[in-house]
Amino acid sequence: MAALRSAAAFLHGRRGFYLALLLLPPLLWLGIIYLGSLFALLVQSFYAIDEFTARVIPVLTLATYRQLFSHPANLDIILRTVAMAVAVTAAAAVIAFPVANYMARYATPRMKAFFYVGVMLPMWTSYLVKVYAWRLVLAKQGIASWFVDLLGLTPVIDGALATPVIGGPSLASSYIGMFIVFTYMWLPFMILPLVAALERVPGSLVQASADLGARPGQTFRHVVLPLALPGLAAGSIFTFSLTLGDYIIPSVVGAPGYFIGMMVYQQQGTAGNLPLAAAFSVVPIILIAVYLALARRMGAFDAL
């Protein structure tokens, strides 16, 4: 008995040693390179550039943050980005729900597998190529206008494009077009967690609701939707955070207004103001942290 115990203790001790040995290299990589970089980002955001020489002065200061929050244009950029992220999240939820609901509750196994591949393939297709494809689709003589024309809906689109804030000269250079592309891009990230959540809704509950006289709409509102909420929250984390951080889509498809990501990219590049870029990129980190805290309350992490 004693021998057994000491053997177990020995193994246990060695196990800890093995674990440390295994964990050390990846931990060093992520700990030093990734966390270290995040720390460097934070440090950079507390630096400022000299107005005349355009060099970064390595002295900690709040000047860059003051510059960020005192310019109304910068606040506009943040608000515009958040509004787009919210709109995209809502649209993705509305489009994803029927797809996920069908996959989780009605589809035969074979049909479900078909849908899975059907959702995964576009999700994994080259990001840049998809953005480019939308530019082709939304272009002046492209498929979208051809299709709209076919349906005889051209006046509707023209009317939408004439709307002050969201409109523009064409779909490819308006917030409407940008919104469509964003929604398209992140849709699979909403569908997959939703399917996982809806699969866990017991059929018996839906049946009981129907037996007790609820109409399908009532069952949906009072039984299915509340139970699917963690999935919606999980999906929305992706759609929200991906929209906040993107800078390719707003610069390829879209209106002249700036987004947070574009600001970060431009400030570090052509403008040469790395501290301001760093400070700008701290904004989405904080927004995402707030959003994660909210999502956690809705049980999003159980549905990932």
Added chain:
Amino acid sequence: MRSSRMRAAWDRASLGQKIAAFAGLAFLHLPVWVIFLYAFTTEDRTYQFPPPGLTLHWFEVAFARADIWAALRLSLGVASVATALALLLGTLAAFALARSRFRGRELITLLFVLPIALPGIITGIALLSAFRLGGVQPGFWTIVVGHATFCIVIVHNNVIARLRRIPPSWVEASMDLGADGWQTFRYVLLPQIATALLAGGMLAFALSFDEIIVTLFTAGHEKTLPIWFFNELFRPRERPITNVVAVTVVLITLVPILLAYRLTRPNEPEDRH
């Protein structure tokens, strides 16, 4: 279909639900197919649809371009090195974290999702900040470092999911029968995780090959294929060639992804009715 007569009304999708589901799927697929169509169009100025004619000419032109080949070689090189690093580090982490319990484990797990949980732009600007502070010149290796960081997470996720499905009793049985740690790894665990490693590696490769958001920050003057492509988006003079490259990129990334999907696909989902 099957046993549909026995299904109650609540258990069947209405026509509207079906249409909405298939419309959603069609929405996801439309743009991808458009790319394939436009690579063959004879129209080289506008994005006219339907294309006035079809030709293979642009493939010939694109294949003769040295700058495209250079970008392709760089992308393949970066993806290979980043994948190799990720396979090593991601697998080590998965073995350490699969079944262990220790203090601080939650924090380490969080560290292993952070690079894909935060938007890529954060990784990009953070790495750039660090390179600037450390005086590192951007180039091949800075691209690799950026890519490996999120590729590690992909490999780790794939391998850890598989390790958790292997019954611990197998390892115990192997040890009881006299195998040492290495033999157990080589003959019991490795065959079990081989496909997960392969799948994780291929996903990592495809992600790295296609990456643009982080790369634009870490590449300096180097031009990976996505960067070449990104520049073309703002210089629309060479549209037909851009179309051909787009098709090539889709094919190069899609093949490993489909293979990875086949390798990790769970058994057919059971019928719940």
